[in-house]
Amino acid sequence: AQSVTQLDSHVSVSEGTPVLLRCNYSSSYSPSLFWYVQHPNKGLQLLLKYTSAATLVKGINGFEAEFKKSETSFHLTKPSAHMSDAAEYFCVVSGPYNQGGKLIFGQGTELSVKP
Amino acid sequence: DGGITQSPKYLFRKEGQNVTLSCEQNLNHDAMYWYRQDPGQGLRLIYYSQIVNDFQKGDIAEGYSVSREKKESFPLTVTSAQKNPTAFYLCASSIQGANGYTFGSGTRLTVV
Numbered sequence: 074a075q076s077v078t079q080l081d082s083h084v085s086v087s088e089g090t091p092v093l094l095r096c097n098y099s100s101s102y103s104p105s106l107f108w109y110v111q112h113p114n115k116g117l118q119l120l121l122k123y124t125s126a127a128t129l130v131k132g133i134n135g136f137e138a139e140f141k142k143s144e145t146s147f148h149l150t151k152p153s154a155h156m157s158d159a160a161e162y163f164c165v166v167s168g169p170y171n172q173g174g175k176l177i178f179g180q181g182t183e184l185s186v187k188p
Numbered sequence: 189d190g191g192i193t194q195s196p197k198y199l200f201r202k203e204g205q206n207v208t209l210s211c212e213q214n215l216n217h218d219a220m221y222w223y224r225q226d227p228g229q230g231l232r233l234i235y236y237s238q239i240v241n242d243f244q245k246g247d248i249a250e251g252y253s254v255s256r257e258k259k260e261s262f263p264l265t266v267t268s269a270q271k272n273p274t275a276f277y278l279c280a281s282s283i284q285g286a287n288g289y290t291f292g293s294g295t296r297l298t299v300v
Contacts, residue, residue, distance in 0.1 A: 114294070117291040122288070163231070174282055176280070178223075178230035178231040178232075181230050
């Protein structure tokens with residue numbers, strides 16, 4: 074079975090300061106992990122994905138995440154927040170395709186960026 | 189450009205009526221999925237299909253139905269049996285082995 078826990082429902086940072094959104098996962102398989110971003114009333118946009126290659130994954134808009142198997146974590150970071158980063162972020166684990174390839178979503182973290 | 193199109197963007201329904209949400213993709217993806225999003229609950233899987241003429245229930249299939257007559261299309265019907273249908277509905281697709289999913293822009297359904 075797989076599950077995802079996002080440790081913070083809301084994170085607030087000031088513009089120009091670092092962003093850290095925390096995610097822990099549980100998986101009985103070697104997982105594929107994703108971070109998606111959602112702006113209000115919009116669909117989901119893929120920020121980055123981990124699929125058992127490099128453990129440090131770089132994504133779009135300056136975001137990156139590090140896969141740590143020993144800690145079962147996949148935290149999302151960005152060195153300097155921008156106002157346009159304010160959105161909801163989802164950590165997601167994918168089940169094996171031969172079992173449906175279903176995505177299991179965390180509850181989401183709402184990121185606020187103060188000027 | 190390839191992508192997923194969901195229509196309509198906003199939909200209003202009277203209680204007791206069935207309504208169908210459209211999802212079309214031109215990505216040649218094998219699998220398609222329907223998710224429901226409620227505030228503070230992330231996304232939950234309603235139905236999915238990995239091949240034409242076959243589909244499987246997800247975690248919250250009660251009160252919903254789907255069909256997959258064409259690879260490109262995976263419409264979702266919200267029936268009157270769905271007790272709390274007001275939500276944001278997202279369609280997604282993926283291709284086997286690619287570990288990538290593409291999402292539509294969503295349909296917001298409101299029951300009035």
